[in-house]
Amino acid sequence: MYDNRIVPALAVMGVLMTGLYAAAWWQLIGGAAPPAEPPPAVEEEPSTDQLYYRVTTADGERHVIQVSRIDAAQAVLTATERFGAGATVERLDDAQAVEHERAEAGPDPLVWTGLLILLPLTLLLAAARLSGRDAATQRVWQAIGPTLGGKGEAVKAAARVDDRGLQSALGAINRYHEAELRWDREIDRIMDLRLAHFTLTLKYCPRCNTQVHARVSADLSQIPSCLSCMAPLESKELDEQQAQVVKRLVGEAPRRADSEGVRFSPGAFIFWSLIFPPLAAAYALRSAR
Numbered sequence: 001m002y003d004n005r006i007v008p009a010l011a012v013m014g015v016l017m018t019g020l021y022a023a024a025w026w027q028l029i030g031g032a033a034p035p036a037e038p039p040p041a042v043e044e045e046p047s048t049d050q051l052y053y054r055v056t057t058a059d060g061e062r063h064v065i066q067v068s069r070i071d072a073a074q075a076v077l078t079a080t081e082r083f084g085a086g087a088t089v090e091r092l093d094d095a096q097a098v099e100h101e102r103a104e105a106g107p108d109p110l111v112w113t114g115l116l117i118l119l120p121l122t123l124l125l126a127a128a129r130l131s132g133r134d135a136a137t138q139r140v141w142q143a144i145g146p147t148l149g150g151k152g153e154a155v156k157a158a159a160r161v162d163d164r165g166l167q168s169a170l171g172a173i174n175r176y177h178e179a180e181l182r183w184d185r186e187i188d189r190i191m192d193l194r195l196a197h198f199t200l201t202l203k204y205c206p207r208c209n210t211q212v213h214a215r216v217s218a219d220l221s222q223i224p225s226c227l228s229c230m231a232p233l234e235s236k237e238l239d240e241q242q243a244q245v246v247k248r249l250v251g252e253a254p255r256r257a258d259s260e261g262v263r264f265s266p267g268a269f270i271f272w273s274l275i276f277p278p279l280a281a282a283y284a285l286r287s288a289r
Helices: 006-028 074-083 095-107 109-115 116-146 151-157 163-177 193-197 237-254 258-265 265-273 276-285
Strands: 050-057 062-068 090-092 150-151 181-184 189-192 199-204 209-219
Touching: 006 116, 006 265, 006 276, 050 074, 062 074, 074 090, 116 150, 116 151, 116 163, 116 276, 150 151, 151 189, 163 181, 163 258, 189 193, 193 237, 199 237, 265 276
Parallel strands: none
Antiparallel strands: 050 062, 050 090, 150 189, 181 189, 199 209
16 A cells, blocks of 8 residues: 555664664673673762761751862851751761762663664564554455445454544555545445446346346445335346446556655665654655555
8 A cells, every 4th residue: 555665664774773773882881791800899989079968947848968078067057058047967978978979960871872772663663553554454455345345344343443443444545546435434334435426227126027227326325126026126237237347446546556656765764764763764654654
């Protein structure tokens, strides 16, 4: 239903870019060779020449301030100036000071760098999405293609799609085959509106063999009854005539994807993949509309 180069391009580029990002991250953290001997355990100390104090205000709120090790007496003065005369001061030990510094510093930059590996995964997710959508569309087409119509619930069950998936598949089929499929939910019927422009003829009633010379719309939405036996004029002959009309409509309709596939440019896709993989995924999805 779209350029058949898109899904392979997404899958191959997704694998390559994920491997490239992972290798770059591994090289960044220097994980090629661990140290021969673990360094001796040492107690971590605060990284600055500052002392940390916990200040408790008169309202019970807690804050942390820092002052120079040279003049630790400034802690009381600083706490009073910032939080009022009722504030109490308590010095943090070295372990608490280190913990506070880590909290202030935020997450390790390597963690954020590692998350960049998720960017090329958008290419693989886009490939999976397009593959699933295309498979669902093919199943819907297999269910309605022979007659360009059918019961909505039966088609959903056969194609394993929900209402949204069915509507999406019908839209894709309409674009690809230049069809006019519509799903009338009130009567739960899918039909191609083009069939209404064709007429089928029936000369004899299939039940009583009486001449009827009936003219029936090719969509078989309204089948008259025989005036003699009152039976509906449903017959194998009408089905065969409808099949010929369907074959003609499907065979004459141009495949839009064949002519519009040039919209997807491998060069542009590779460029966006190298710049920012999510943009490449968005470009591919847009080209597959």
